[in-house]
């Protein structure tokens with residue numbers, strides 16, 4: 567079933583409403599340019615925008631608000647010019663409370679579904695590293711502009727985590743079945759140049775300003791187009807994936823919980839955290 571797009575009231579509002587949305591706390595900040603109707607959504611959780619339950623809740627809330635305010639496009643970016651998003655907050659997985667762990671995975675599913683299923687065009691301005699869940703956020707957007715000299719990829723298997731089917735699907739759709747299979751299994755991290763070559767990102771930029779220009783250029787390509795035809799086509803392509811994820815979401819949560827509670831995984835996580843700290847101290 568199509569969501570969001572067959573609502574005439576919503577389409578008439580599109581012509582006149584331009585609302586500036588701001589998040590209730592500082593984890594996500596949103597600015598809407600009244601002239602263009604484009605929103606810039608900035609992830610703002612220092613130091614590395616790791617996806618805690620609270621950050622994901624804010625992302626979902628922000629996207630929902632933007633959907634209601636009928637913006638014409640969105641650029642997703644990071645406050646840091648070094649890390650776009652470091653993936654799921656590892657601390658959420660260290661000896662976790664089970665209810666919270668379930669909520670974390672459920673909210674990651676929601677984050678994927680809401681960003682992947684926006685009716686408006688979305689661009690990820692990847693101004694820093696984007697491993698695992700960071701790559702997920704970028705993949706949900708329609709278009710990706712990445713600054714040079716960073717890394718991106720679904721490295722979950724390197725960490726002892728399985729990549730869930732819905733995220734595999736988004737990777738397949740972006741880089742093709744054969745490459746997605748190889749690189750999800752290997753957990754490959756790509757540098758910016760290689761990410762461009764394989765189609766994981768669409769354009770490279772030397773720095774943030776240039777990346778923003780390229781992102782806006784993508785959004786401008788829809789200026790003269792009927793928002794209805796655009797969003798209907800996008801959602802007709804994407805809605806089935808979202809419905810499939812929703813049908814399997816409970817099993818997906820339980821697989822994640824089982825994966826994380828495994829003692830080998832917990833031991834590996836301690837070693838991994840230590841390696842991050844050691845790298846920093848070198």
Ligand SMILES: CCCCC/C=C\C/C=C\CC/C=C/CC(=O)SCCNC(=O)CCNC(=O)[C@H](O)C(C)(C)COP(=O)(O)OP(=O)(O)OC[C@H]1O[C@@H](n2cnc3c(N)ncnc32)[C@H](O)[C@@H]1OP(=O)(O)O
Pocket residue numbers: 613614616617648649651652653654655656657695697698699700702722725727728729730731733818821822825842843846
């Ligand atoms: C069908 C089966 C279903 C089963 C489902 C199971 C799993 C599902 C799998 C996939 C779906 C998507 C989910 C993905 C899971 C993840 O996202 S796991 C997280 C993966 N992320 C990483 O591995 C990134 C680790 N971080 C880094 O590599 C680097 O930090 C960086 C991002 C490259 C940045 O480097 P930089 O030098 O700038 O900073 P520091 O390394 O010094 O880091 C600063 C500070 O931040 C802490 N930190 C870094 N990353 C995280 C993180 N992800 N979570 C929490 N904290 C993080 C780091 O430890 C430092 O802390 P400090 O020493 O206390 O200052």
